[in-house]
Amino acid sequence: MSYRPPQELADEAIELVSKIEKPLSPRDRLAIPVQEMPTQDPAVRRTNMDEVALGYTLEEARLEAERCLQCKTAPCVAGCPVGIDIPGFIKAIAEEDNKRAIDIIKQSSLLPAVCGRVCPQETQCQAPCTVGKSLKSVDKAVSIGRLERYVADWERDVHGMQPLSTKPDTGKKVGIIGTGPAGLTVAVDVRREGHQVVLFEAFHKPGGVMVYGIPEFRLPKAIVQKEIDALVEMGCELRANYVVGRTRKIPDLLKEDGFDALFIASGAGLPRFMNLEGENLVGVYSANEYLTRSNLMRAYDRARSATPISESKKVAVFGGGNVAMDAARTAVRLGASEVHLIYRRTEVEMPARVEEVAHAKEEGVIFHLLQNPKRILGDAQQHVTHIECLRYELGEPDDSGRRRPIEIKGSEFEMEVDTVIVAIGNNSNPLIRQTTPGLETNQWGNIVVDENGKTSIDRIYAGGDIVLGAATVILAMGEGRKAAAAINTMLAQ
């Protein structure tokens, strides 16, 4: 698919909208072309940190909304982890009632501007879409995520976000540990009921993975900040630079500081390494470190940021998830002349979103599939100079249902690189587990919760990646809503 400039897409949409004659039959709807997401030109965006996807115009959103068949069975809703009334909000967009559309979304989702951008829709709501099925491609499903983003952006930029109303003070106090998607969701739902809410954040800026991990070009920080501002406006208190487990321990918060309930949403922040020879050489990063330096610490702004980052020429990224794509695309923007992404399976098995893979390729990231690093080599000063890789082939399916990669003996080869980014996932951070006696965790260190998000300790709930292992924003939000409801019920008793 070749790049099409936003103006061309917009003009085409204007023309098509003018030709729409109501009422539309299902056949007419299926004939409307999928509205492509307008993006920055790949050649230009390689050199800036600005958002890649620019969002639909009014006409593009209208057309895309008209593609929806309004199925009675609404298979899309079943595919959404928080059960948004998808046909409902899409119908509102088609009727040019954006306010009604955003109100419908907000009954179920609290972070639509974020989810519209980073949700893996192609495996969730868009996967069972009847339009996609009829046209025999999930790529041709109704672009639910893009429409969600469209109305969320409309609300923020045009209509103005309305502060959520809160019930009168109950005198109860809830502490929320972590300000990522799960924490923010619980904060809103609990504060609405009139409880006092205090959010604890270990970093100097709130937002969790949405701020330190996901890059600006995929999720602008200003959008996350708006969500935080809205929380503060509702009366939530934010305490940054506060590491629960160190600055204060969980038992102290409950026993001495007067918290009636706590919600742990500390995330999956403990980077996994591969135990490769040379993994501690200079120039080897975890994706967490690389992205945190660039995003949270603004190392991409080399002239102004005090936090340095490698001035890399040739970069190798290990992994095939969204984080690997984020790291590779960040390396491109930081000026690397070659960025190699090394993944031991094929593109079909890649956990990254299709869109992220496509964007990475457009930006010049070089994909090496069915290859895996064996060791990292360095010079006398222990700076990375090469990696040694092995070639793989696919064997029988493994426990995950994906075909197991098997190494081809003697297929070693070397690749010259000066920077390596390991992006093979995260384990759960042990800090809270180690400092909270009686808190039950599983063999991976994730906190064990019941169906309401309650942990093994009364009044302590948990959700997000610390429970799920590394997952997605929307799943974290879904967990959060469940736990918030349980906390509200408990506090009402």
Next chain:
Amino acid sequence: MNRIIEKRKLSETVFWMRVDAPLIAQERKAGQFIILQVDDYFGERIPLTIADADSTNGTITLIFQAVGATTIRLSEMDVGEEIAALVGPLGTPTHIEKFGTVVCVGGGIGVAPLYPIAQALKAAGNKLIVIMGARNAELLILEEEMRAIADELIICTDDGSAGRKGLVTAPLKELCELSEKPDLAVAIGPPIMMKFCAETTRPYDVHTLVSLNTIMIDGTGMCGGCRVTVGGETKFVCVDGPEFDGHLVDFENMMNRLNSYKKQEQDHVCRLTNKIEEGAK
């Protein structure tokens, strides 16, 4: 929050600051550190050891050498100003018990993190021998404080301007050679000093703790930038440390990793100093 209450200059480049941080003052234990930023937008996060704390007044004491972009700017801040971000206490506290005779070796600015550990070891009933080293008499810090708690204090300077002329490893070796060798050594200072202290005690099989000050961002285990090789395994200084068995630390690798950004840091400090000079004109 994080208001500077008191500030002193201990030597040409070493500063002492008492900062308002009630929660940290209350929770901190010997061996722990904080991370701070002088600017929470473009500033970097740097780890500094907590040299002392007063939980009654809610203050912690920081001692630092103005050598990098952040420490230089911190040294220019005045009493009454607030440090933009301060988080802690981080790291695993020192394991304190009665070992018997403990020798604490501090080099240069490393005496600052050593002091609370020495204090705690003394309070636990250990016989405390302190060896302090610096390039010259002017650069010695916390001498009176150490003298007040140590059963024996040995001072070494490179130029002989105070105490013995020579390196801290010489008296350390002598102590190891005694019929009653120390039960524990704690060495904190520049990496090269810690490395040689560990090499000195190794033949005598004296367990030796070192406290590592690596590059860090979050300080909670999230980034792994601080990782070091200890006994062939990768450890995170921020959560597994900062203290490790000095006989197992791969100092070569640690020192190389510390120099990861040497060029960029020099450039940054140059820009900063130029700006200050321009401002002064």
